[in-house]
Amino acid sequence: MRCEDVLNRLNARADGELRAEDAAELDAHLAECSPCRAEAEAIDAIDADLRREFLPRREAAVRLAESAVVAVRATTVAPLAVAMSGASARRFAWGPALAGLAAGFLLAVALFRPWQPWSVAPDSAPPLAPIARLAFASGRVEMRPASRIEFFTCPTNAPIGRDAIVRTGPAARCEIALEDGNALRLDCNTEVTLHESEVVEVNRGRLWWSSQPGLKGVEIQAYGCPIVAIEPAELAVDCQPHEARLIVVDGTVNVQSGEKSVEVGPGKQLRIVQGKLDDTPQACDALLETAWVNSVLALRSSDNPELIERVEQLLANIGAAKLSLLYEDELRRLGDAGVPPLLAYLASTRETPSVAQRATAARIVADVAESRWIADLIALLTDANADVRLHAARGLERLTGRDQGLAAQAWQTASWASCEPAHQKWLDWWAENRDHYPTARRDIPAPTSPPF
Protein backbone atom coordinates (compact mmCIF):
# COMPACT_ATOMS: atom_id res chain seq x y z
CA MET A 1 0.00 0.00 0.00
CA ARG A 2 1.38 3.42 -0.92
CA CYS A 3 1.09 6.48 1.29
CA GLU A 4 -1.02 8.21 -1.35
CA ASP A 5 -3.59 5.45 -1.06
CA VAL A 6 -3.64 5.63 2.69
CA LEU A 7 -5.29 9.00 3.27
CA ASN A 8 -8.84 8.03 2.31
CA ARG A 9 -8.54 4.84 4.30
CA LEU A 10 -7.28 6.68 7.36
CA ASN A 11 -10.28 8.94 7.24
CA ALA A 12 -12.62 6.01 6.70
CA ARG A 13 -11.09 4.31 9.69
CA ALA A 14 -11.57 7.41 11.85
CA ASP A 15 -15.20 7.41 10.72
CA GLY A 16 -15.75 3.73 11.40
CA GLU A 17 -16.29 3.09 7.70
CA LEU A 18 -13.21 1.07 6.85
CA ARG A 19 -13.97 -2.34 5.44
CA ALA A 20 -12.58 -5.20 7.41
CA GLU A 21 -10.50 -6.43 4.48
CA ASP A 22 -8.80 -3.04 4.19
CA ALA A 23 -8.17 -2.64 7.92
CA ALA A 24 -5.55 -5.35 8.13
CA GLU A 25 -3.63 -3.97 5.15
CA LEU A 26 -3.76 -0.48 6.61
CA ASP A 27 -2.52 -1.64 10.01
CA ALA A 28 0.39 -3.36 8.37
CA HIS A 29 1.35 -0.17 6.54
CA LEU A 30 1.05 2.00 9.62
CA ALA A 31 3.30 -0.34 11.56
CA GLU A 32 6.12 0.59 9.18
CA CYS A 33 5.32 4.20 8.17
CA SER A 34 5.73 6.91 10.80
CA PRO A 35 4.57 9.79 8.55
CA CYS A 36 1.28 7.96 7.97
CA ARG A 37 1.00 7.28 11.68
CA ALA A 38 1.40 11.04 12.27
CA GLU A 39 -1.22 11.66 9.62
CA ALA A 40 -3.59 9.25 11.37
CA GLU A 41 -3.13 11.14 14.63
CA ALA A 42 -3.78 14.45 12.90
CA ILE A 43 -6.96 13.10 11.34
CA ASP A 44 -8.14 11.84 14.71
CA ALA A 45 -7.41 15.26 16.22
CA ILE A 46 -9.32 17.25 13.59
CA ASP A 47 -12.18 14.78 13.85
CA ALA A 48 -12.31 15.29 17.63
CA ASP A 49 -12.16 19.08 17.17
CA LEU A 50 -15.03 18.97 14.69
CA ARG A 51 -17.15 16.78 16.91
CA ARG A 52 -16.61 19.19 19.78
CA GLU A 53 -17.30 22.17 17.54
CA PHE A 54 -20.57 20.74 16.33
CA LEU A 55 -22.02 19.93 19.75
CA PRO A 56 -23.84 23.28 19.93
CA ARG A 57 -25.05 22.78 16.36
CA ARG A 58 -26.48 19.39 17.30
CA GLU A 59 -28.24 20.98 20.22
CA ALA A 60 -29.60 23.61 17.84
CA ALA A 61 -30.90 20.85 15.61
CA VAL A 62 -32.69 19.28 18.55
CA ARG A 63 -34.25 22.61 19.48
CA LEU A 64 -35.29 23.10 15.87
CA ALA A 65 -36.97 19.70 15.91
CA GLU A 66 -38.83 20.41 19.13
CA SER A 67 -39.94 23.83 18.02
CA ALA A 68 -41.28 22.30 14.85
CA VAL A 69 -43.07 19.60 16.81
CA VAL A 70 -44.68 22.15 19.09
CA ALA A 71 -45.80 24.08 16.06
CA VAL A 72 -47.39 21.02 14.53
CA ARG A 73 -49.20 20.32 17.82
CA ALA A 74 -50.43 23.88 17.94
CA THR A 75 -52.51 23.28 14.85
CA THR A 76 -56.12 23.55 15.96
CA VAL A 77 -57.84 22.60 12.75
CA ALA A 78 -58.54 18.90 12.52
CA PRO A 79 -57.19 17.22 9.45
CA LEU A 80 -59.72 16.45 6.80
CA ALA A 81 -60.46 13.01 5.48
CA VAL A 82 -58.11 11.69 2.89
CA ALA A 83 -59.67 10.98 -0.50
CA MET A 84 -58.04 7.98 -2.00
CA SER A 85 -58.50 6.65 -5.46
CA GLY A 86 -55.33 4.89 -6.33
CA ALA A 87 -51.90 5.61 -5.01
CA SER A 88 -51.19 8.39 -7.44
CA ALA A 89 -54.46 10.18 -6.71
CA ARG A 90 -53.94 10.20 -2.97
CA ARG A 91 -54.92 13.55 -1.66
CA PHE A 92 -53.99 14.99 1.65
CA ALA A 93 -56.47 17.66 2.64
CA TRP A 94 -54.42 19.74 5.00
CA GLY A 95 -55.48 22.97 3.32
CA PRO A 96 -57.54 24.56 6.09
CA ALA A 97 -55.17 23.28 8.75
CA LEU A 98 -52.25 24.73 6.92
CA ALA A 99 -54.07 27.98 6.27
CA GLY A 100 -54.27 28.31 10.04
CA LEU A 101 -50.75 27.09 10.51
CA ALA A 102 -49.60 29.51 7.83
CA ALA A 103 -45.93 30.18 7.73
CA GLY A 104 -45.57 28.74 11.10
CA PHE A 105 -46.44 28.38 14.42
CA LEU A 106 -43.23 26.50 13.71
CA LEU A 107 -40.96 29.02 15.28
CA ALA A 108 -42.97 31.37 17.38
CA VAL A 109 -45.10 28.83 19.25
CA ALA A 110 -41.98 26.93 20.14
CA LEU A 111 -40.56 30.07 21.63
CA PHE A 112 -43.01 29.81 24.46
CA ARG A 113 -40.93 27.02 25.70
CA PRO A 114 -37.69 28.27 27.13
CA TRP A 115 -34.77 26.77 25.21
CA GLN A 116 -34.08 23.60 27.08
CA PRO A 117 -30.99 21.52 27.27
CA TRP A 118 -31.15 18.22 25.49
CA SER A 119 -31.58 16.34 28.73
CA VAL A 120 -34.86 18.07 29.61
CA ALA A 121 -37.98 16.48 28.19
CA PRO A 122 -39.54 19.07 25.88
CA ASP A 123 -43.05 18.28 27.03
CA SER A 124 -42.35 19.01 30.69
CA ALA A 125 -42.64 22.81 30.50
CA PRO A 126 -46.10 24.19 29.86
CA PRO A 127 -46.22 26.79 27.08
CA LEU A 128 -46.68 30.44 28.01
CA ALA A 129 -50.07 31.90 27.18
CA PRO A 130 -49.82 34.21 24.19
CA ILE A 131 -51.07 37.76 24.52
CA ALA A 132 -50.96 38.59 20.83
CA ARG A 133 -50.37 37.20 17.35
CA LEU A 134 -48.73 38.54 14.27
CA ALA A 135 -51.80 39.01 12.07
CA PHE A 136 -49.99 39.87 8.85
CA ALA A 137 -46.89 41.62 7.59
CA SER A 138 -45.49 43.00 4.37
CA GLY A 139 -41.98 41.78 5.11
CA ARG A 140 -39.73 40.33 7.73
CA VAL A 141 -40.83 40.76 11.33
CA GLU A 142 -38.69 39.52 14.19
CA MET A 143 -39.54 38.66 17.76
CA ARG A 144 -37.54 38.14 20.91
CA PRO A 145 -39.46 36.34 23.64
CA ALA A 146 -38.83 37.37 27.21
CA SER A 147 -36.89 34.18 27.90
CA ARG A 148 -34.45 34.64 25.01
CA ILE A 149 -31.63 36.93 24.07
CA GLU A 150 -31.86 36.41 20.33
CA PHE A 151 -34.36 37.60 17.78
CA PHE A 152 -36.12 35.16 15.53
CA THR A 153 -38.21 35.60 12.42
CA CYS A 154 -41.82 35.84 13.50
CA PRO A 155 -44.08 34.09 11.01
CA THR A 156 -47.64 35.18 10.30
CA ASN A 157 -50.09 33.92 12.91
CA ALA A 158 -47.26 33.23 15.33
CA PRO A 159 -48.26 33.71 18.98
CA ILE A 160 -46.45 36.39 20.94
CA GLY A 161 -45.98 36.13 24.69
CA ARG A 162 -45.80 38.56 27.55
CA ASP A 163 -42.84 40.95 27.53
CA ALA A 164 -41.83 39.87 24.05
CA ILE A 165 -40.16 42.42 21.80
CA VAL A 166 -41.36 42.64 18.22
CA ARG A 167 -39.55 44.59 15.54
CA THR A 168 -40.06 45.26 11.85
CA GLY A 169 -37.34 45.47 9.26
CA PRO A 170 -36.67 48.33 6.84
CA ALA A 171 -39.27 47.10 4.35
CA ALA A 172 -41.82 45.56 6.66
CA ARG A 173 -45.05 46.85 8.13
CA CYS A 174 -47.34 44.66 10.14
CA GLU A 175 -50.45 44.29 12.24
CA ILE A 176 -50.33 42.66 15.65
CA ALA A 177 -53.64 41.30 16.90
CA LEU A 178 -53.88 41.54 20.69
CA GLU A 179 -55.75 38.79 22.47
CA ASP A 180 -58.41 41.19 23.69
CA GLY A 181 -59.35 42.09 20.11
CA ASN A 182 -57.34 45.28 19.74
CA ALA A 183 -54.90 45.66 16.88
CA LEU A 184 -51.59 47.48 16.64
CA ARG A 185 -50.05 48.54 13.37
CA LEU A 186 -46.30 48.97 13.13
CA ASP A 187 -44.40 50.93 10.52
CA CYS A 188 -41.02 49.89 9.10
CA ASN A 189 -38.03 49.96 11.47
CA THR A 190 -40.25 49.87 14.53
CA GLU A 191 -39.75 48.00 17.76
CA VAL A 192 -42.28 47.51 20.53
CA THR A 193 -42.40 45.57 23.79
CA LEU A 194 -45.70 43.87 24.55
CA HIS A 195 -45.74 43.93 28.34
CA GLU A 196 -49.37 42.86 28.53
CA SER A 197 -52.17 42.68 26.03
CA GLU A 198 -53.22 46.11 27.34
CA VAL A 199 -49.77 47.65 27.79
CA VAL A 200 -47.44 48.23 24.87
CA GLU A 201 -44.20 50.18 24.94
CA VAL A 202 -42.84 51.78 21.79
CA ASN A 203 -39.07 51.50 21.83
CA ARG A 204 -38.54 53.13 18.43
CA GLY A 205 -40.40 53.76 15.18
CA ARG A 206 -44.09 54.32 14.59
CA LEU A 207 -47.14 52.61 15.99
CA TRP A 208 -50.81 53.11 15.21
CA TRP A 209 -53.75 52.12 17.34
CA SER A 210 -57.44 52.80 17.01
CA SER A 211 -60.02 51.92 19.62
CA GLN A 212 -62.75 49.46 18.71
CA PRO A 213 -66.33 49.48 19.99
CA GLY A 214 -66.81 47.25 22.99
CA LEU A 215 -63.11 46.73 23.61
CA LYS A 216 -60.94 48.00 26.42
CA GLY A 217 -58.31 50.51 25.52
CA VAL A 218 -54.59 49.91 25.25
CA GLU A 219 -52.05 51.84 27.29
CA ILE A 220 -49.19 52.84 25.04
CA GLN A 221 -45.93 53.91 26.61
CA ALA A 222 -43.27 56.11 25.05
CA TYR A 223 -40.20 57.25 26.96
CA GLY A 224 -41.89 56.07 30.13
CA CYS A 225 -45.01 58.16 29.59
CA PRO A 226 -48.33 56.31 29.50
CA ILE A 227 -50.69 57.31 26.70
CA VAL A 228 -54.33 56.40 27.23
CA ALA A 229 -57.42 57.20 25.17
CA ILE A 230 -60.07 58.99 27.19
CA GLU A 231 -62.72 58.37 24.58
CA PRO A 232 -62.69 56.27 21.41
CA ALA A 233 -59.61 57.41 19.56
CA GLU A 234 -57.26 56.88 16.65
CA LEU A 235 -53.68 57.72 17.41
CA ALA A 236 -50.13 57.18 16.36
CA VAL A 237 -46.91 57.32 18.33
CA ASP A 238 -43.70 58.26 16.55
CA CYS A 239 -40.69 57.41 18.69
CA GLN A 240 -37.36 58.79 17.48
CA PRO A 241 -33.97 58.76 19.23
CA HIS A 242 -34.44 62.01 21.11
CA GLU A 243 -38.14 62.56 21.25
CA ALA A 244 -41.50 60.95 20.76
CA ARG A 245 -44.62 62.43 19.22
CA LEU A 246 -48.18 61.52 19.94
CA ILE A 247 -50.46 62.27 16.97
CA VAL A 248 -54.19 62.09 17.54
CA VAL A 249 -56.28 61.58 14.45
CA ASP A 250 -59.59 61.25 16.25
CA GLY A 251 -60.90 61.28 19.81
CA THR A 252 -59.07 62.53 22.90
CA VAL A 253 -55.99 61.05 24.45
CA ASN A 254 -54.29 61.65 27.80
CA VAL A 255 -50.52 61.60 28.22
CA GLN A 256 -48.94 61.52 31.63
CA SER A 257 -45.43 62.24 32.86
CA GLY A 258 -45.09 62.19 36.62
CA GLU A 259 -47.57 64.69 38.01
CA LYS A 260 -48.10 66.36 34.65
CA SER A 261 -50.98 65.28 32.45
CA VAL A 262 -51.91 66.68 29.04
CA GLU A 263 -54.97 65.97 26.93
CA VAL A 264 -54.54 65.87 23.17
CA GLY A 265 -57.50 66.22 20.85
CA PRO A 266 -58.04 65.32 17.20
CA GLY A 267 -55.71 66.90 14.67
CA LYS A 268 -53.15 67.63 17.35
CA GLN A 269 -49.75 66.32 18.29
CA LEU A 270 -47.71 66.44 21.49
CA ARG A 271 -43.98 66.04 21.85
CA ILE A 272 -42.36 64.01 24.61
CA VAL A 273 -38.72 64.96 24.99
CA GLN A 274 -36.65 62.89 27.41
CA GLY A 275 -39.74 61.92 29.34
CA LYS A 276 -41.02 65.49 29.62
CA LEU A 277 -44.21 66.63 27.95
CA ASP A 278 -44.62 69.79 25.97
CA ASP A 279 -47.10 72.07 27.67
CA THR A 280 -49.47 72.46 24.77
CA PRO A 281 -50.43 70.18 21.90
CA GLN A 282 -49.79 71.64 18.46
CA ALA A 283 -51.97 71.40 15.38
CA CYS A 284 -50.81 68.95 12.75
CA ASP A 285 -52.03 67.26 9.62
CA ALA A 286 -52.80 63.99 11.34
CA LEU A 287 -53.94 62.31 8.17
CA LEU A 288 -50.65 62.92 6.36
CA GLU A 289 -48.56 62.28 9.46
CA THR A 290 -50.11 58.81 9.74
CA ALA A 291 -50.42 58.04 6.02
CA TRP A 292 -48.03 55.11 6.43
CA VAL A 293 -50.79 53.13 8.12
CA ASN A 294 -52.84 53.07 4.92
CA SER A 295 -50.60 50.44 3.38
CA VAL A 296 -50.93 48.29 6.50
CA LEU A 297 -54.71 48.56 6.32
CA ALA A 298 -54.54 47.61 2.64
CA LEU A 299 -52.60 44.47 3.59
CA ARG A 300 -55.52 43.33 5.68
CA SER A 301 -58.00 43.73 2.86
CA SER A 302 -58.78 46.46 0.41
CA ASP A 303 -62.40 46.73 1.44
CA ASN A 304 -61.93 47.00 5.18
CA PRO A 305 -63.94 49.87 6.74
CA GLU A 306 -60.92 51.57 8.28
CA LEU A 307 -59.15 51.86 4.95
CA ILE A 308 -62.31 53.06 3.21
CA GLU A 309 -62.77 55.72 5.86
CA ARG A 310 -59.18 56.94 5.55
CA VAL A 311 -59.39 56.99 1.76
CA GLU A 312 -62.51 59.10 1.97
CA GLN A 313 -60.77 61.46 4.37
CA LEU A 314 -57.83 61.79 2.00
CA LEU A 315 -60.18 62.42 -0.91
CA ALA A 316 -62.06 65.02 1.08
CA ASN A 317 -58.84 66.95 1.60
CA ILE A 318 -57.88 67.01 -2.05
CA GLY A 319 -58.73 70.47 -3.29
CA ALA A 320 -59.85 71.53 0.19
CA ALA A 321 -56.49 71.76 1.92
CA LYS A 322 -53.17 73.31 1.14
CA LEU A 323 -50.70 70.94 -0.43
CA SER A 324 -53.61 68.75 -1.51
CA LEU A 325 -51.27 67.05 -3.96
CA LEU A 326 -49.78 65.31 -0.94
CA TYR A 327 -53.14 63.72 -0.23
CA GLU A 328 -53.43 62.57 -3.78
CA ASP A 329 -49.88 61.20 -3.59
CA GLU A 330 -50.86 59.11 -0.58
CA LEU A 331 -53.81 57.65 -2.45
CA ARG A 332 -51.68 56.86 -5.47
CA ARG A 333 -49.06 55.29 -3.23
CA LEU A 334 -51.57 52.60 -2.34
CA GLY A 335 -51.63 51.54 -5.98
CA ASP A 336 -54.14 48.87 -6.92
CA ALA A 337 -54.83 48.21 -3.22
CA GLY A 338 -56.43 51.64 -3.04
CA VAL A 339 -58.84 50.98 -5.90
CA PRO A 340 -61.60 49.17 -3.94
CA PRO A 341 -62.08 51.99 -1.44
CA LEU A 342 -62.08 54.50 -4.30
CA LEU A 343 -64.65 52.48 -6.22
CA ALA A 344 -66.68 52.13 -3.04
CA TYR A 345 -66.57 55.89 -2.66
CA LEU A 346 -67.68 56.40 -6.27
CA ALA A 347 -70.54 53.96 -5.79
CA SER A 348 -71.67 55.54 -2.53
CA THR A 349 -71.71 59.02 -4.06
CA ARG A 350 -73.35 58.12 -7.35
CA GLU A 351 -76.49 59.99 -6.31
CA THR A 352 -74.45 63.17 -5.82
CA PRO A 353 -72.49 63.08 -9.04
CA SER A 354 -71.17 66.62 -8.98
CA VAL A 355 -69.04 66.16 -5.89
CA ALA A 356 -65.57 67.28 -6.96
CA GLN A 357 -63.71 64.44 -5.32
CA ARG A 358 -65.46 61.93 -7.52
CA ALA A 359 -63.47 63.04 -10.54
CA THR A 360 -60.27 62.77 -8.51
CA ALA A 361 -61.18 59.27 -7.39
CA ALA A 362 -61.93 58.23 -10.95
CA ARG A 363 -58.69 59.80 -12.20
CA ILE A 364 -56.63 57.85 -9.68
CA VAL A 365 -58.48 54.62 -10.44
CA ALA A 366 -57.87 55.13 -14.17
CA ASP A 367 -54.14 55.52 -13.55
CA VAL A 368 -53.46 52.72 -11.08
CA ALA A 369 -56.18 50.06 -11.45
CA GLU A 370 -55.17 46.62 -12.63
CA SER A 371 -57.14 44.54 -15.13
CA ARG A 372 -59.38 42.96 -12.49
CA TRP A 373 -61.23 46.27 -12.29
CA ILE A 374 -62.17 46.42 -15.97
CA ALA A 375 -65.82 45.59 -15.31
CA ASP A 376 -66.04 48.35 -12.71
CA LEU A 377 -64.55 50.85 -15.15
CA ILE A 378 -67.10 49.84 -17.79
CA ALA A 379 -69.82 50.40 -15.21
CA LEU A 380 -68.45 53.92 -14.60
CA LEU A 381 -69.00 54.79 -18.28
CA THR A 382 -72.64 55.43 -17.36
CA ASP A 383 -71.83 57.72 -14.43
CA ALA A 384 -73.64 61.03 -14.38
CA ASN A 385 -70.35 62.86 -13.82
CA ALA A 386 -68.69 63.62 -17.17
CA ASP A 387 -65.18 63.62 -15.68
CA VAL A 388 -65.77 60.23 -14.13
CA ARG A 389 -66.80 58.86 -17.54
CA LEU A 390 -63.71 60.42 -19.16
CA HIS A 391 -61.35 58.81 -16.65
CA ALA A 392 -63.15 55.47 -16.85
CA ALA A 393 -62.64 55.46 -20.62
CA ARG A 394 -58.95 56.38 -20.16
CA GLY A 395 -58.48 53.55 -17.75
CA LEU A 396 -60.14 51.06 -20.09
CA GLU A 397 -57.94 52.18 -22.97
CA ARG A 398 -54.83 51.77 -20.82
CA LEU A 399 -55.83 48.30 -19.68
CA THR A 400 -57.24 46.88 -22.91
CA GLY A 401 -55.76 48.99 -25.70
CA ARG A 402 -59.29 49.60 -26.94
CA ASP A 403 -61.72 52.49 -27.11
CA GLN A 404 -64.58 50.72 -28.93
CA GLY A 405 -64.62 53.44 -31.53
CA LEU A 406 -65.14 56.33 -29.13
CA ALA A 407 -62.21 58.37 -27.84
CA ALA A 408 -62.02 58.92 -24.12
CA GLN A 409 -62.57 62.67 -24.47
CA ALA A 410 -65.91 62.05 -26.15
CA TRP A 411 -67.27 60.42 -23.02
CA GLN A 412 -66.89 63.75 -21.31
CA THR A 413 -68.58 65.89 -23.92
CA ALA A 414 -70.94 63.75 -26.01
CA SER A 415 -74.53 62.82 -25.25
CA TRP A 416 -75.67 59.41 -24.16
CA ALA A 417 -77.13 58.79 -27.59
CA SER A 418 -73.65 59.23 -29.08
CA CYS A 419 -71.99 57.10 -26.42
CA GLU A 420 -74.49 54.30 -26.24
CA PRO A 421 -73.16 52.30 -29.24
CA ALA A 422 -69.67 52.30 -27.77
CA HIS A 423 -71.07 51.34 -24.38
CA GLN A 424 -72.88 48.41 -25.94
CA LYS A 425 -69.65 47.37 -27.62
CA TRP A 426 -67.95 47.43 -24.25
CA LEU A 427 -70.67 45.22 -22.81
CA ASP A 428 -70.40 42.80 -25.73
CA TRP A 429 -66.63 42.77 -25.54
CA TRP A 430 -66.72 42.08 -21.80
CA ALA A 431 -69.20 39.22 -22.23
CA GLU A 432 -66.86 37.66 -24.76
CA ASN A 433 -63.57 38.27 -22.95
CA ARG A 434 -64.25 38.35 -19.25
CA ASP A 435 -62.98 34.83 -18.70
CA HIS A 436 -59.54 36.03 -19.78
CA TYR A 437 -59.29 38.52 -16.95
CA PRO A 438 -59.07 38.02 -13.20
CA THR A 439 -61.95 40.00 -11.90
CA ALA A 440 -63.70 40.94 -8.71
CA ARG A 441 -66.90 41.66 -10.62
CA ARG A 442 -68.38 39.91 -13.58
CA ASP A 443 -71.76 41.47 -14.30
CA ILE A 444 -72.35 44.98 -15.53
CA PRO A 445 -75.92 46.20 -15.37
CA ALA A 446 -77.13 47.90 -18.53
CA PRO A 447 -78.83 51.25 -17.87
CA THR A 448 -82.61 51.19 -18.16
CA SER A 449 -82.80 54.90 -18.95
CA PRO A 450 -80.32 57.40 -20.35
CA PRO A 451 -77.81 57.86 -17.53
CA PHE A 452 -76.69 61.29 -18.71
Add this chain to the structure above:
Amino acid sequence: MSSDSDLVGLAQGGQLTAYEELVRRWSARVLAVCHGKVRSSHLAEELAQESLLRGLRALATLENPAKFGPWLCGIARRVCLDWLKSGQARQVSLDAMSNGQADAWVAQAGDSPDEAAARVDDHQRLLAEVELLPEAYREVILLYYYEDVTYRDVATTLGVSAATVNARLTKARAMLRQRLSGLRR
Protein backbone atom coordinates in the same frame (compact mmCIF):
# COMPACT_ATOMS: atom_id res chain seq x y z
CA MET B 1 -39.53 1.80 15.08
CA SER B 2 -41.80 2.86 12.22
CA SER B 3 -40.24 3.45 8.85
CA ASP B 4 -40.38 6.81 7.13
CA SER B 5 -42.79 5.26 4.67
CA ASP B 6 -45.17 4.23 7.44
CA LEU B 7 -45.00 7.60 9.10
CA VAL B 8 -45.64 9.44 5.87
CA GLY B 9 -48.68 7.27 5.29
CA LEU B 10 -50.01 8.03 8.74
CA ALA B 11 -49.29 11.73 8.37
CA GLN B 12 -51.03 11.86 5.03
CA GLY B 13 -53.96 10.21 6.76
CA GLY B 14 -54.10 13.06 9.23
CA GLN B 15 -52.01 11.91 12.17
CA LEU B 16 -50.02 14.91 13.30
CA THR B 17 -47.89 12.81 15.61
CA ALA B 18 -46.53 10.93 12.63
CA TYR B 19 -45.29 14.13 11.03
CA GLU B 20 -43.84 15.16 14.37
CA GLU B 21 -41.74 12.02 14.38
CA LEU B 22 -40.57 12.68 10.84
CA VAL B 23 -39.59 16.18 11.87
CA ARG B 24 -37.54 14.83 14.76
CA ARG B 25 -35.78 12.41 12.47
CA TRP B 26 -34.92 14.84 9.73
CA SER B 27 -34.48 18.25 11.36
CA ALA B 28 -30.74 17.86 11.78
CA ARG B 29 -30.32 16.81 8.18
CA VAL B 30 -32.42 19.67 6.91
CA LEU B 31 -30.49 22.08 9.08
CA ALA B 32 -27.19 20.76 7.77
CA VAL B 33 -28.38 21.14 4.18
CA CYS B 34 -29.45 24.72 4.81
CA HIS B 35 -26.25 25.56 6.66
CA GLY B 36 -24.25 24.19 3.74
CA LYS B 37 -26.13 26.38 1.30
CA VAL B 38 -26.23 29.69 3.13
CA ARG B 39 -23.10 29.45 5.30
CA SER B 40 -24.73 30.96 8.35
CA SER B 41 -25.95 28.86 11.26
CA HIS B 42 -28.56 31.37 12.37
CA LEU B 43 -29.96 31.88 8.90
CA ALA B 44 -29.90 28.13 8.36
CA GLU B 45 -32.17 27.65 11.36
CA GLU B 46 -34.71 30.03 9.93
CA LEU B 47 -34.62 28.46 6.50
CA ALA B 48 -34.77 24.97 7.99
CA GLN B 49 -37.92 25.92 9.86
CA GLU B 50 -39.45 27.19 6.65
CA SER B 51 -38.45 23.98 4.90
CA LEU B 52 -40.09 21.80 7.53
CA LEU B 53 -43.28 23.77 7.17
CA ARG B 54 -43.24 23.51 3.42
CA GLY B 55 -42.74 19.79 3.79
CA LEU B 56 -45.91 19.60 5.82
CA ARG B 57 -47.78 21.66 3.24
CA ALA B 58 -46.54 19.61 0.32
CA LEU B 59 -46.82 16.18 1.92
CA ALA B 60 -49.74 15.26 -0.29
CA THR B 61 -47.49 15.56 -3.34
CA LEU B 62 -44.96 13.00 -2.09
CA GLU B 63 -45.55 9.96 -4.22
CA ASN B 64 -42.79 7.77 -2.80
CA PRO B 65 -43.07 7.90 0.99
CA ALA B 66 -39.85 5.97 1.39
CA LYS B 67 -37.99 8.93 -0.12
CA PHE B 68 -39.28 11.41 2.44
CA GLY B 69 -35.82 12.39 3.67
CA PRO B 70 -34.25 13.19 0.29
CA TRP B 71 -37.50 14.82 -0.77
CA LEU B 72 -37.48 17.07 2.28
CA CYS B 73 -33.82 17.90 1.71
CA GLY B 74 -34.73 18.87 -1.85
CA ILE B 75 -37.31 21.28 -0.48
CA ALA B 76 -34.67 22.70 1.85
CA ARG B 77 -32.30 23.27 -1.05
CA ARG B 78 -34.97 25.10 -3.00
CA VAL B 79 -35.85 27.25 -0.02
CA CYS B 80 -32.20 28.20 0.31
CA LEU B 81 -31.75 28.86 -3.38
CA ASP B 82 -34.84 31.07 -3.40
CA TRP B 83 -33.42 33.00 -0.49
CA LEU B 84 -30.01 33.32 -2.13
CA LYS B 85 -31.63 34.63 -5.30
CA SER B 86 -33.64 37.17 -3.38
CA GLY B 87 -32.26 40.56 -2.43
CA GLN B 88 -31.73 39.47 1.13
CA ALA B 89 -28.50 37.63 0.35
CA ARG B 90 -26.54 40.85 0.46
CA GLN B 91 -28.12 41.86 3.78
CA VAL B 92 -27.04 38.63 5.43
CA SER B 93 -23.43 39.70 5.46
CA LEU B 94 -24.48 42.46 7.84
CA ASP B 95 -26.75 40.15 9.80
CA ALA B 96 -23.95 37.64 10.03
CA MET B 97 -21.89 40.17 11.91
CA SER B 98 -24.57 40.73 14.51
CA ASN B 99 -25.28 37.00 14.75
CA GLY B 100 -21.77 36.21 15.86
CA GLN B 101 -20.54 35.04 12.50
CA ALA B 102 -18.13 37.94 12.35
CA ASP B 103 -15.24 35.62 11.89
CA ALA B 104 -16.60 34.22 8.65
CA TRP B 105 -17.46 37.64 7.33
CA VAL B 106 -14.19 39.13 8.39
CA ALA B 107 -12.23 36.33 6.82
CA GLN B 108 -13.88 37.10 3.52
CA ALA B 109 -13.21 40.78 3.82
CA GLY B 110 -9.59 40.45 2.78
CA ASP B 111 -8.02 40.44 6.21
CA SER B 112 -4.83 38.52 6.65
CA PRO B 113 -5.14 35.23 8.50
CA ASP B 114 -3.48 36.78 11.52
CA GLU B 115 -5.96 39.64 11.59
CA ALA B 116 -8.88 37.26 11.25
CA ALA B 117 -7.46 35.03 13.96
CA ALA B 118 -7.08 38.00 16.27
CA ARG B 119 -10.78 38.69 16.05
CA VAL B 120 -12.14 35.28 16.88
CA ASP B 121 -11.27 32.57 19.30
CA ASP B 122 -10.46 28.98 18.41
CA HIS B 123 -13.96 27.80 19.19
CA GLN B 124 -15.57 29.98 16.58
CA ARG B 125 -12.72 29.71 14.11
CA LEU B 126 -13.23 26.09 13.16
CA LEU B 127 -16.89 26.55 12.28
CA ALA B 128 -16.01 29.71 10.44
CA GLU B 129 -13.41 27.81 8.44
CA VAL B 130 -15.94 25.11 7.65
CA GLU B 131 -18.27 27.80 6.30
CA LEU B 132 -15.47 29.07 4.09
CA LEU B 133 -14.80 25.71 2.45
CA PRO B 134 -15.86 25.21 -1.16
CA GLU B 135 -19.43 24.02 -1.33
CA ALA B 136 -18.77 20.33 -2.05
CA TYR B 137 -16.49 20.01 0.99
CA ARG B 138 -18.53 22.28 3.22
CA GLU B 139 -21.69 20.25 2.59
CA VAL B 140 -20.10 16.94 3.41
CA ILE B 141 -18.57 18.21 6.67
CA LEU B 142 -21.86 19.73 7.80
CA LEU B 143 -23.92 16.69 6.90
CA TYR B 144 -21.47 14.38 8.61
CA TYR B 145 -21.09 16.27 11.85
CA TYR B 146 -24.60 17.64 12.48
CA GLU B 147 -25.77 14.18 13.53
CA ASP B 148 -24.53 10.62 13.75
CA VAL B 149 -24.70 9.41 10.18
CA THR B 150 -22.90 7.00 7.91
CA TYR B 151 -21.19 7.64 4.60
CA ARG B 152 -24.22 6.05 2.94
CA ASP B 153 -26.59 8.49 4.66
CA VAL B 154 -24.56 11.44 3.44
CA ALA B 155 -24.21 9.88 0.00
CA THR B 156 -27.98 9.48 -0.31
CA THR B 157 -28.55 13.10 0.67
CA LEU B 158 -25.97 14.39 -1.80
CA GLY B 159 -26.72 11.94 -4.59
CA VAL B 160 -23.15 10.66 -4.76
CA SER B 161 -21.38 7.44 -3.85
CA ALA B 162 -20.07 6.53 -0.40
CA ALA B 163 -16.55 6.54 -1.87
CA THR B 164 -17.07 10.13 -2.98
CA VAL B 165 -18.16 11.06 0.53
CA ASN B 166 -14.99 9.44 1.88
CA ALA B 167 -12.83 11.33 -0.59
CA ARG B 168 -14.52 14.67 0.09
CA LEU B 169 -14.29 14.27 3.87
CA THR B 170 -10.62 13.42 3.49
CA LYS B 171 -9.99 16.50 1.41
CA ALA B 172 -12.15 18.75 3.62
CA ARG B 173 -10.33 17.75 6.79
CA ALA B 174 -6.99 18.29 5.12
CA MET B 175 -8.06 21.76 3.98
CA LEU B 176 -9.26 22.63 7.46
CA ARG B 177 -6.03 21.47 9.06
CA GLN B 178 -4.00 23.44 6.57
CA ARG B 179 -6.08 26.55 7.08
CA LEU B 180 -6.01 26.35 10.86
CA SER B 181 -2.29 25.71 11.01
CA GLY B 182 -1.72 28.70 8.74
CA LEU B 183 -3.72 30.91 11.10
CA ARG B 184 -1.87 29.71 14.15
CA ARG B 185 1.57 30.61 12.75
